[in-house]
Amino acid sequence: MFANRAVFSLAGAKFLIAAAFLFAGVQASSADAGFQRWIAQFRGVAIENGISASIYDRAFRGVTEPDPEVLRKANFQPEFRNEPWEYFDNRVNEHTIATGRQMARQWKPWLDRIESHFGVSRYVLLAIWSMETSYGSALANERMLHNLPRALATLAYADNRRAKFARTQLIAALKILQNGDITERHLSGSWAGAMGHTQFIPTSYQAYAVDMDGDGRRDVWNSVPDALASAANLLRKNGWRSGETWGYEVVLPEGRKFPGGSMSLSRWAEIGVVRANGKAFPAASRNAELKVPDGRAGPAFLMTKNFFVLKRYNNADTYALAVGLLADQIAGYGGLVRDWNRPFQRLSFDEARELQKRLGTLGYYEGEIDGKIGQASREAIRAFQSRMGLTQDGHPSKEVLNVLRGG
Numbered sequence: 001m002f003a004n005r006a007v008f009s010l011a012g013a014k015f016l017i018a019a020a021f022l023f024a025g026v027q028a029s030s031a032d033a034g035f036q037r038w039i040a041q042f043r044g045v046a047i048e049n050g051i052s053a054s055i056y057d058r059a060f061r062g063v064t065e066p067d068p069e070v071l072r073k074a075n076f077q078p079e080f081r082n083e084p085w086e087y088f089d090n091r092v093n094e095h096t097i098a099t100g101r102q103m104a105r106q107w108k109p110w111l112d113r114i115e116s117h118f119g120v121s122r123y124v125l126l127a128i129w130s131m132e133t134s135y136g137s138a139l140a141n142e143r144m145l146h147n148l149p150r151a152l153a154t155l156a157y158a159d160n161r162r163a164k165f166a167r168t169q170l171i172a173a174l175k176i177l178q179n180g181d182i183t184e185r186h187l188s189g190s191w192a193g194a195m196g197h198t199q200f201i202p203t204s205y206q207a208y209a210v211d212m213d214g215d216g217r218r219d220v221w222n223s224v225p226d227a228l229a230s231a232a233n234l235l236r237k238n239g240w241r242s243g244e245t246w247g248y249e250v251v252l253p254e255g256r257k258f259p260g261g262s263m264s265l266s267r268w269a270e271i272g273v274v275r276a277n278g279k280a281f282p283a284a285s286r287n288a289e290l291k292v293p294d295g296r297a298g299p300a301f302l303m304t305k306n307f308f309v310l311k312r313y314n315n316a317d318t319y320a321l322a323v324g325l326l327a328d329q330i331a332g333y334g335g336l337v338r339d340w341n342r343p344f345q346r347l348s349f350d351e352a353r354e355l356q357k358r359l360g361t362l363g364y365y366e367g368e369i370d371g372k373i374g375q376a377s378r379e380a381i382r383a384f385q386s387r388m389g390l391t392q393d394g395h396p397s398k399e400v401l402n403v404l405r406g407g
């Protein structure tokens with residue numbers, strides 16, 4: 001009872017915060033004059049940084065007010081931290097694996113060339129493509145595509161925390177336009193400035209984008225070969241080791257503590273850390289670091305150099321591990337030997353979609369039927385559980401689906 005009250009008042013506080021953000025958003029989008037002044041002032045900064053006045057004016061032609069959707073997304077606060085099982089289930093599942101294999105066949109000639117030129121595994125590139133834009137399918141969703149100069153100007157103007165980042169990215173974006181890689185009408189990105197199939201921010205684009213298909217433009221928005229080659233180039237330039245894995249799932253012997261930091265795989269084996277599949281470590285002289293993203297009750301990993309190279313793409317252990325696990329499964333290796341520490345029975349991808357569909361039919365869920373369990377799905381499950389007098393854990397479980405199926 002007491003716990004319930006605490007949750008309730010927390011929800012109330014969140015509502016007030018959400019209302020405050022909404023108010024800020026309304027203020028910002030009606031303050032056109034201020035935003036237009038900002039664009040006029042930043043013109044001088046852009047010119048000082050080598051952008052021609054005509055490119056600047058073309059980029060901002062017709063832009064009169066901040067992008068309210070950018071501000072909404074910038075102010076979004078996830079209600080709960082993702083549990084590891086939730087993060088990985090949404091990214092490494094039957095659907096992302098099967099689509100990755102299909103893409104491997106479809107793009108084989110290009111993947112052959114990219115892999116031999118950059119020395120980066122095609123499966124890793126496919127996994128990154130999946131993680132970033134669901135193999136490009138997210139780019140078909142117009143809500144994901146913002147006019148990039150407007151989005152970055154919005155952040156620079158109205159988001160104090162990201163203003164410096166946004167100014168730097170805006171200059172880089174204008175240089176992309178000036179270079180003729182893309183026209184201003186097609187220069188799109190996420191609310192935070194990530195562009196194209198593999199979601200490069202403009203400064204990363206400048207450092208790593210390549211023209212793989214040879215049409216004279218580095219087109220990460222429309223050319224899959226350009227986008228995948230650019231991702232390969234980023235990894236190679238950050239030290240990717242050709243022909244090596246990202247790491248190994250391991251089993252930890254019970255009842256001892258383990259050293260932090262890096263040691264050789266043979267040294268790890270000496271203190272009892274062995275591969276979960278029972279095989280020996282190849283290249284045992286290489287160094288590796290132990291990671292237990294779900295605590296001792298979940299799977300454990302020894303991470304080698306390429307894991308840390310993957311983190312140059314996105315500096316989160318969970319991101320790099322999801323890329324590695326998905327890549328391995330697209331390549332046809334098995335999944336985890338030890339599952340995530342999941343307090344319920346997992347749904348398949350199709351069952352997760354069925355769950356969303358059934359919750360939608362009953363009026364609990366209005367989001368997309370995409371098999372991805374996010375905040376809206378969790379809230380719908382919780383509302384349904386509450387209605388049925390069940391424990392409101394919000395988990396996408398077999399148990400909940402069975403109740404739904406039972407009507």
Ligand SMILES: [Ca+2]
Pocket residue numbers: 210211212213214215216217218219223226
């Ligand atoms: Ca090209």
